[in-house]
Amino acid sequence: MKLPILLTSMVAASHAAILGLDYGQQFTKAVLLAPGISFEIVLTDEGKRKDLSGILIRGGKHANDLERVYGSQTGSLCTRFPQSCVLDLKTLLGKSILDPSTRQYLAQHFGVTLIEDDTRAGSVKFDLGFANQSYAFTVEEVLAMNLNDIKTRALQTLQSTSHAIPLVEDVTISVPPFASPETRQSYLDALHLANFSNVLGLVDEGTAVALNYLTNRKFEASDYNDVAQRHLVFDMGAGSATATLFSFTPYKNGSIVLELENVGYDESFGGKLLTQSIYTIISEKFLAKFNLKHSDLTPKAVARLVEASEKAKLILSANTEYHVSLESIHDDKDFKTTVSRDEFEEINSDLMERITKPILDALNGLSVDELKSIVLNGGSTRVPFVQKHLIALVGEDKIAKSVNADESCALGTTLRGLKLKTKLSKPNDVIVIDKGFHNYEVAVNGEDDPKLVFEKGTLINEVSRVNLGAIANNLDIGLYEDGKLFKTYAFEDLVKKTEKFSCKSKDSKELFGYFTLDQNKMFDLTRVEVECVKEDKSILGKILNKGKSTEEATVNEDEDGEVIDTFGDDSANSTNSTETTTKKTTRAPPKPKTAHVPLPKASYPGVKPFLRTTKEKLVGKLAYLNSRDQQKAELESVRNNLESDCYQLRAYIEHYEDILSAEVEDLSEYESLVGEVIEWLEFESDDASIEDIKEKIAMVGKKHKRLARFVEIHSADISLKHIKNLQVEGSNFVNSLQEKLLTYGGQVQEIRGRYEAEGFDFDKENDRQRAALAAKGMDKLDKFDKTLEAYKNDLTTVGKSVGLSEEEYNSLSKDERYTFYELLTNGFANVLADLVSLEGGHIERLDALNEKFETLSARKKQKELKDKLKKSKKEAKVEEEPEAENGEDDDVVFEEDEPEQTSTETAEDSQQTASEIEHDEL
Numbered sequence: 001m002k003l004p005i006l007l008t009s010m011v012a013a014s015h016a017a018i019l020g021l022d023y024g025q026q027f028t029k030a031v032l033l034a035p036g037i038s039f040e041i042v043l044t045d046e047g048k049r050k051d052l053s054g055i056l057i058r059g060g061k062h063a064n065d066l067e068r069v070y071g072s073q074t075g076s077l078c079t080r081f082p083q084s085c086v087l088d089l090k091t092l093l094g095k096s097i098l099d100p101s102t103r104q105y106l107a108q109h110f111g112v113t114l115i116e117d118d119t120r121a122g123s124v125k126f127d128l129g130f131a132n133q134s135y136a137f138t139v140e141e142v143l144a145m146n147l148n149d150i151k152t153r154a155l156q157t158l159q160s161t162s163h164a165i166p167l168v169e170d171v172t173i174s175v176p177p178f179a180s181p182e183t184r185q186s187y188l189d190a191l192h193l194a195n196f197s198n199v200l201g202l203v204d205e206g207t208a209v210a211l212n213y214l215t216n217r218k219f220e221a222s223d224y225n226d227v228a229q230r231h232l233v234f235d236m237g238a239g240s241a242t243a244t245l246f247s248f249t250p251y252k253n254g255s256i257v258l259e260l261e262n263v264g265y266d267e268s269f270g271g272k273l274l275t276q277s278i279y280t281i282i283s284e285k286f287l288a289k290f291n292l293k294h295s296d297l298t299p300k301a302v303a304r305l306v307e308a309s310e311k312a313k314l315i316l317s318a319n320t321e322y323h324v325s326l327e328s329i330h331d332d333k334d335f336k337t338t339v340s341r342d343e344f345e346e347i348n349s350d351l352m353e354r355i356t357k358p359i360l361d362a363l364n365g366l367s368v369d370e371l372k373s374i375v376l377n378g379g380s381t382r383v384p385f386v387q388k389h390l391i392a393l394v395g396e397d398k399i400a401k402s403v404n405a406d407e408s409c410a411l412g413t414t415l416r417g418l419k420l421k422t423k424l425s426k427p428n429d430v431i432v433i434d435k436g437f438h439n440y441e442v443a444v445n446g447e448d449d450p451k452l453v454f455e456k457g458t459l460i461n462e463v464s465r466v467n468l469g470a471i472a473n474n475l476d477i478g479l480y481e482d483g484k485l486f487k488t489y490a491f492e493d494l495v496k497k498t499e500k501f502s503c504k505s506k507d508s509k510e511l512f513g514y515f516t517l518d519q520n521k522m523f524d525l526t527r528v529e530v531e532c533v534k535e536d537k538s539i540l541g542k543i544l545n546k547g548k549s550t551e552e553a554t555v556n557e558d559e560d561g562e563v564i565d566t567f568g569d570d571s572a573n574s575t576n577s578t579e580t581t582t583k584k585t586t587r588a589p590p591k592p593k594t595a596h597v598p599l600p601k602a603s604y605p606g607v608k609p610f611l612r613t614t615k616e617k618l619v620g621k622l623a624y625l626n627s628r629d630q631q632k633a634e635l636e637s638v639r640n641n642l643e644s645d646c647y648q649l650r651a652y653i654e655h656y657e658d659i660l661s662a663e664v665e666d667l668s669e670y671e672s673l674v675g676e677v678i679e680w681l682e683f684e685s686d687d688a689s690i691e692d693i694k695e696k697i698a699m700v701g702k703k704h705k706r707l708a709r710f711v712e713i714h715s716a717d718i719s720l721k722h723i724k725n726l727q728v729e730g731s732n733f734v735n736s737l738q739e740k741l742l743t744y745g746g747q748v749q750e751i752r753g754r755y756e757a758e759g760f761d762f763d764k765e766n767d768r769q770r771a772a773l774a775a776k777g778m779d780k781l782d783k784f785d786k787t788l789e790a791y792k793n794d795l796t797t798v799g800k801s802v803g804l805s806e807e808e809y810n811s812l813s814k815d816e817r818y819t820f821y822e823l824l825t826n827g828f829a830n831v832l833a834d835l836v837s838l839e840g841g842h843i844e845r846l847d848a849l850n851e852k853f854e855t856l857s858a859r860k861k862q863k864e865l866k867d868k869l870k871k872s873k874k875e876a877k878v879e880e881e882p883e884a885e886n887g888e889d890d891d892v893v894f895e896e897d898e899p900e901q902t903s904t905e906t907a908e909d910s911q912q913t914a915s916e917i918e919h920d921e922l
């Protein structure tokens with residue numbers, strides 16, 4: 001498929017860079033798309049394609065200093081300082097401190113302390129042991145630090161690519177399909193805190209992999225056959241397993257339609273659980289060997305055992321045994337044991353069902369025979385134990401390893417980002433039909449049975465207008481996902497607030513809400529209005545409908561065809577009719593007018609999103625930490641510079657020791673100074689500022705320069721004879737230069753003469769040429785003048801001094817004598833350098849003026865020819881029909897691109913000052 005190339009060129013046109021993030025439980029992958037960068041993995045500082053998801057945060061040298069170590073760079077630090085490490089963050093996003101998964105997290109991350117964020121009741125903060133309260137970080141802040149680190153690396157990638165503007169604001173991140181509204185909000189907040197200004201959207205992991213799968217697939221012409229085929233993505237990472245059922249149809253018209261059909265998942269079954277079971281085996285053996293209780297385990301020992309278990313899981317994928325060997329792990333004693341694959345599979349035998357259940361859920365009764373293939377994604381699908389069970393379910397021939405199990409999600413997420421950004425719809429494009437995979441409901445005043453607004457399988461970006469019932473003074477509108485309340489809007493004083501909006505006495509004033517399921521699969525109430533609803537007049541109707549279906553009433557009144565859905569008791573039908581409503585509302589403004597009611601602030605039963613002000617504060621805090629890190633890095637770099645300058649100076653002194661010891665009286669002071677600075681740097685500069693260091697760099701630099709001058713004086717020939725020679729040669733050179741400049745002037749004059757003879761405006765063309773040269777940085781006349789003038793002055797100055805007798809000259813200090821030498825050699829070099837570019841410019845200018853002359857001459861000849869023609873025509877016409885006066889039309893034939901100048905311009909152009917003319921002629 002040529003798709004990526006086509007899309008890349010679209011990005012090139014927009015200069016945008018899109019970053020696609022796959023922030024996994026264990027590893028993070030990021031893909032960058034920008035002009036000149038086609039879906040490239042953002043590498044870690046060590047050049048790796050995936051980074052550990054996590055960060056180590058601990059105290060720095062000074063109070064309030066933080067040291068942050070990102071991802072894989074933590075190396076073994078997390079084993080040594082588990083209490084300072086945040087790993088496996090993904091499971092905590094959007095979770096409350098009371099959530100079972102939070103408790104499980106604590107059980108699995110020994111040494112980590114979680115506290116409740118009292119400004120957002122229920123949400124989780126990491127207490128990393130700092131006394132300063134502002135150094136307890138929310139889950140979102142920690143994620144933001146990780147993501148901001150990726151952004152920085154992406155920017156570095158762009159900086160090293162010449163055609164890309166270093167700007168990374170567009171971002172997409174993949175999320176699991178079971179991400180709750182709180183979790184989705186948590187991702188969005190973290191991206192905001194990570195300083196991405198344009199979040200293109202959250203992308204379901206399965207959607208991303210399916211999209212990447214399609215772009216990897218080769219489609220022959222005959223494949224475009226309007227026939228749909230079903231596949232399934234089985235994605236098992238460190239923390240969870242998901243199955244995404246999708247179909248795609250390559251249409252004869254060239255479009256490929258990708259439809260996401262269903263998902264199944266197990267939120268807590270992933271590679272970590274397999275590691276956990278090995279950990280159980282190993283730790284039991286460990287406790288038995290040293291005769292310990294569980295409570296005797298130290299965080300450090302646990303971390304090392306977990307590390308060993310992680311290795312065992314990978315080794316047991318290929319080997320039947322793994323030998324654990326941990327040195328001085330307890331009381332300085334080593335621990336050695338062996339885990340076999342049989343042990344591993346036995347303890348995990350009850351997990352088999354959890355591998356296949358997500359797939360069966362996604363199929364939802366569909367037979368596996370309906371599937372063309374199962375696309376494997378995620379590192380844990382490489383574990384043989386997992387593959388064995390998948391093969392048992394679907395057969396070996398259906399297992400497709402056609403995507404890169406590590407990078408497919410990040411690639412697809414980036415591609416989805418591009419589609420969201422460019423809203424591309426072209427032939428050959430993949431059209432994505434994405435859906436919400438939960439039921440979204442609403443309940444008024446906490447009624448027991450929330451009503452369905454968007455059924456599982458509803459297309460995203462839907463809007464639905466729903467009748468929320470008659471106006472009452474207080475109305476609570478609760479939003480639910482799969483029966484779980486997550487957001488409430490409490491309307492107060494509604495009767496009073498809608499007072500001005502009156503209905504006919506028989507009609508009832510009712511509240512209508514617009515609900516949306518947006519791109520990020522967030523369900524929300526976005527607008528509320530009041531409307532008068534006609535009452536069914538018959539008593540019987542009233543009893544039957546109980547204000548239920550106003551549909552009939554409105555339609556019967558035939559005032560306006562507005563069809564409105566109310567919450568009746570038959571929710572199965574309500575989804576259908578609300579969709580109808582949506583379409584109708586967009587058509588014409590309803591006659592029974594509506595009035596907009598402002599939305600009250602929402603409240604949240606679970607984890608609250610950040611307040612805007614809190615978010616601003618956190619952005620500031622993270623910016624502060626970043627700037628501190630930047631300062632630290634800068635300080636480190638200037639310290640290194642100072643150090644290397646010192647060593648260079650020391651080496652220089654050693655190298656020219658013979659010369660310097662003869663020339664410099666206080667050489668030993670230079671040597672000891674270097675030693676002092678190095679010592680200061682090492683032992684006394686802890687509190688030194690960047691400025692302090694830079695001052696020292698300048699000082700060392702000055703000393704170095706001074707010594708270098710001594711070396712130069714020593715090696716230069718500063719005898720009177722040589723200086724005289726230089727002076728005479730220089731004067732001759734200047735004379736020859738002046739001749740050369742005269743020749744140049746003559747050449748220009750010659751051209752001017754030809755221009756004027758033909759009646760062309762020389763000055764105008766000349767100005768044009770100079771401007772063109774200046775634009776190319778080749779107009780060196782002014783600079784040359786100055787350089788030459790300076791050199792002439794130097795020649796004169798030195799000229800006076802070389803009149804001295806040999807004796808007088810030699811009585812001058814070496815420094816003074818060297819100054820003569822320096823003036824003459826530097827001045828000569830400067831003039832010579834400028835002369836080279838001056839000559840280049842002159843030749844180019846002559847060529848251009850000559851060429852223009854040819855053009856103007858040709859044009860003139862044409863004009864003469866034309867005039868002649870006109871004249872002879874006119875004469876002919878005068879003879880035939882004397883009244884005709886339309887000969888002017890012929891002008892068009894001879895018109896050139898460049899319009900002839902107007903006479904006013906010419907007048908202005910010729911108003912040149914004398915000096916300008918002189919310049920022009922040089």
Ligand SMILES: *[C@@H]1O[C@H](CO)[C@@H](O)[C@H](O)[C@H]1NC(C)=O
Binds near residue numbers: 134621624
């Ligand atoms: C805590 O750290 C912040 C920096 O984020 C600093 O501004 C503040 O002064 C510190 N508070 C204390 C009590 O040291």
Ligand SMILES: *[C@@H]1O[C@H](CO)[C@@H](O)[C@H](O)[C@H]1NC(C)=O
Binds near residue numbers: 253428431
């Ligand atoms: C091709 O046909 C499909 C199915 O009818 C449609 O969704 C798609 O928009 C069409 N593509 C183009 C480029 O017309």
Ligand SMILES: *[C@@H]1O[C@H](CO)[C@@H](O)[C@H](O)[C@H]1NC(C)=O
Binds near residue numbers: 570572573
């Ligand atoms: C939906 O409403 C129609 C009439 O409007 C009714 O015939 C049908 O039985 C209803 N369907 C369900 C599932 O309640």
Ligand SMILES: *[C@@H]1O[C@H](CO)[C@@H](O)[C@H](O)[C@H]1NC(C)=O
Binds near residue numbers: 572573576
């Ligand atoms: C909803 O509408 C579709 C198409 O109009 C119809 O096939 C389906 O039966 C309807 N469902 C209900 C519950 O009325």
Ligand SMILES: *[C@@H]1O[C@H](CO)[C@@H](O)[C@H](O)[C@H]1NC(C)=O
Binds near residue numbers: 619626
């Ligand atoms: C956020 O990003 C913008 C634009 O890339 C940059 O100018 C600004 O310094 C960043 N702020 C922080 C706190 O990193």
